[in-house]
Amino acid sequence: MENILIVDDDRDIRELLQTYLERNGYRTTTAADGRAMWAALDEHRVDLIVLDLMLPGDDGLTLCRNLRAHSTLSHLPVIMLTALGEETDRIVGLEMGADDYLPKPFNPRELLARIKSVLRRSHGVPAGLEADEIAQFHFSGWTLDVISRQLTSPDGLIIALSDGEYRLLRIFLEHPNRVLSRDQLLDLTRGREAIPFDRSIDVQVGRVRKRLNDTGPEPVIIKTVRGEGYVLASHVERKTERSGS
Numbered sequence: 324m325e326n327i328l329i330v331d332d333d334r335d336i337r338e339l340l341q342t343y344l345e346r347n348g349y350r351t352t353t354a355a356d357g358r359a360m361w362a363a364l365d366e367h368r369v370d371l372i373v374l375d376l377m378l379p380g381d382d383g384l385t386l387c388r389n390l391r392a393h394s395t396l397s398h399l400p401v402i403m404l405t406a407l408g409e410e411t412d413r414i415v416g417l418e419m420g421a422d423d424y425l426p427k428p429f430n431p432r433e434l435l436a437r438i439k440s441v442l443r444r445s446h447g448v449p450a451g452l453e454a455d456e457i458a459q460f461h462f463s464g465w466t467l468d469v470i471s472r473q474l475t476s477p478d479g480l481i482i483a484l485s486d487g488e489y490r491l492l493r494i495f496l497e498h499p500n501r502v503l504s505r506d507q508l509l510d511l512t513r514g515r516e517a518i519p520f521d522r523s524i525d526v527q528v529g530r531v532r533k534r535l536n537d538t539g540p541e542p543v544i545i546k547t548v549r550g551e552g553y554v555l556a557s558h559v560e561r562k563t564e565r566s567g568s
Contacts, residue, residue, distance in 0.1 A: 325442060326350040326368060330360045330386070331375040331404065340373065343431045344438075357381040369399065371442055373434070374421070376405035391420035397483040398472055400441045404429070420485045420530075441486075459562040460496045462555070463544050465535065467492060474534060482534055487512070491527050492534075495545060495555035504552035528553055 327349050329340050337353045344351050352367050354360040356379050363369070372390075376383035383403055390396050403421040422441050425434055460467040464477030472489045474482040484492065494511045495503070503511075505524045512527075528545060529538075537544040546556045 324348065324350050325370040326352060327438065328352045328354065328360065328363055328367070328369045328372045330354045330356075330372060330378070330383075332356060332378050333375070336375075340431065340434070344435065347435055349438075355379075357386045360386060364396065371400045371402065371438060373402050373404060373438070376403055387420050391483075391485050398486050398489070400486050402434070402437055402441060420487070422485070422487050457561055457563060460493075461560040461562065462496065462499070462557040463535075467496060469493075476536075484534060485530075487527055488531050488534060492531050495531075495553075496559050499555050499557060499559040502548045502551050502554045507552065 327344055329337050329344075329351055330353075331337050331340075332355050334355070337355070341351045341353055352363045352369065354363050358380065360372070360374075374383045374387060378386070381389075383405070387401055387403065390399060390401065400422045401420065402423045402425060404425055404427055406427040423437050425437060457469050459469060466475040467473075467489075468475070472484055472486075474484055474492070476482060490512050491508065494508065508524050508528075512524075532538050532542055532545055535544050544555065544557055546554050548554055
């Protein structure tokens with residue numbers, strides 16, 4: 324049974340979500356602030372964090388950024404809650420590494436749907452691929468390991484990716500030298516809950532480019548095709564576990 328860590332300083336919200344999620348088949352752990360969150364992560368196996376933005380002490384953005392920098396927790400999915408609901412705040416949350424974003428007040432049923440979707444993406448494999456089929460992608464001197472979800476640079480440095488960064492990069496590697504529109508990228512990475520014309524995909528692409536050191540005035544690995552979308556402009560080699568090549 325998957326365990327959801329609820330981090331919110333509002334006791335009523337913690338108890339509401341705890342009751343609702345447990346009725347729908349999840350285990351839950353709760354925390355009122357960042358210190359309690361880290362303690363819970365030390366004591367429990369956690370599959371996803373529901374993280375409030377406005378917290379005493381370190382806020383949700385800081386905690387999310389620190390999670391993404393943590394060697395063993397960087398892949399942990401995060402859904403961020405906020406009472407602000409502004410586009411800018413949502414983009415900042417995604418920049419810090421959140422996998423999804425839900426403004427308060429929200430319907431617990433919608434949060435449940437988003438939890439299921441994020442967990443499905445986190446544990447799943449892109450359509451058309453078996454879990455044991457692809458082991459590694461090699462492109463432009465870089466290697467993406469599917470098992471560890473780690474990116475290795477041409478210099479041999481290991482780069483940890485967030486769940487969202489891994490999914491987006493893998494989508495590009497599955498469709499090399501093909502222009503993908505923002506809507507296509509949203510559909511492939513976020514599924515049916517994607518919001519049409521959601522500009523957050525630009526933020527995610529920017530984050531992946533930073534991981535690849537592809538941030539010059541004219542990126543050479545993930546290129547922008549003006550008016551159309553993005554393209555991974557690189558030859559991609561796939562190594563399978565069965566073939567070893």
